[in-house]
Amino acid sequence: MNSEPGHVKDFPFQRAADGLVTRREYLKLLALTSFGLFLGNLGVAAAALFRREKPEPRIMVASVRDVPEGRSLNFDYPTADDPAILVHLPGGRFVAYSQKCTHLACAVYLDRKTGRLHCPCHDGFFDVETGQVLAGPPPRPLPGIELSVESGDIYALREKKA
Amino acid sequence: MKGELDDPNQPEYRTAIVQAKIVLLLLVVGIQLFLLTVTVDRLLAGETGEIAGLALASAISFVIGLGIWRVRA
Ligand code: FES
Numbered sequence: 228m229n230s231e232p233g234h235v236k237d238f239p240f241q242r243a244a245d246g247l248v249t250r251r252e253y254l255k256l257l258a259l260t261s262f263g264l265f266l267g268n269l270g271v272a273a274a275a276l277f278r279r280e281k282p283e284p285r286i287m288v289a290s291v292r293d294v295p296e297g298r299s300l301n302f303d304y305p306t307a308d309d310p311a312i313l314v315h316l317p318g319g320r321f322v323a324y325s326q327k328c329t330h331l332a333c334a335v336y337l338d339r340k341t342g343r344l345h346c347p348c349h350d351g352f353f354d355v356e357t358g359q360v361l362a363g364p365p366p367r368p369l370p371g372i373e374l375s376v377e378s379g380d381i382y383a384l385r386e387k388k389a
Numbered sequence: 390m391k392g393e394l395d396d397p398n399q400p401e402y403r404t405a406i407v408q409a410k411i412v413l414l415l416l417v418v419g420i421q422l423f424l425l426t427v428t429v430d431r432l433l434a435g436e437t438g439e440i441a442g443l444a445l446a447s448a449i450s451f452v453i454g455l456g457i458w459r460v461r462a
Contacts, residue, residue: 250404254407254458257458258458260418261414261454264421264451265447265451268425268443268447269444271440272441272444278432278437367434388435
């Protein structure tokens with residue numbers, strides 16, 4: 228009868244043939260890893276250098292009367308692939324942010340009960356007046372969008388620089 | 390034995406150096422890993438101002454790591 232356990236037969240392991248990693252080989256591996264990480268960092272730097280500036284179109288978002296105080300409206304800015312949210316703050320001021328949560332890009336919405344922007348995916352909360360993170364896992368504030376109100380119409384002008 | 394680590398021809402001496410090199414290189418790799426995560430974070434946040442400095446720090450770390458690796462044991 229064969230006393231070898233099943234897994235040994237299925238996955239034979241030749242200890243003698245399995246090469247040992249010497250300290251020197253390990254050192255070489257570490258040096259290579261260090262080189263790889265340096266290249267990675269260089270790659271990110273190059274990506275940042277050659278990153279195309281996003282367009283900054285001036286678009287009409289809505290009429291002031293379309294968004295009552297305490298309400299919000301979704302729109303796209305600067306391109307059709309960038310969801311954004313416009314909020315009419317109590318007191319009359321308008322603010323707008325990218326709607327993509329800075330954690331994992333779920334869409335935030337205005338929680339009218341708490342008056343905060345809420346990301347339902349992992350319960351992230353943002354201050355509706357500033358876009359700053361109030362609670363939850365988002366690592367950065369919501370990117371803001373500059374607005375101007377001209378003769379009753381609200382225009383998105385550009386993304387606010389961080 | 391007394392003084393055995395003072396003699397560069399002793400295997401113990403060389404082993405100690407190789408081990409020290411491993412620890413130092415691990416430290417360098419750890420620092421570079423940290424630098425890379427910060428760089429990616431900055432890129433995603435659109436704060437590209439510090440990225441060149443971070444890449445330079447990674448390059449310096451790599452050169453230090455290379456020096457550590459090439460030191461004779
Ligand atoms: S995606 Fe918004 S909190 Fe996680």
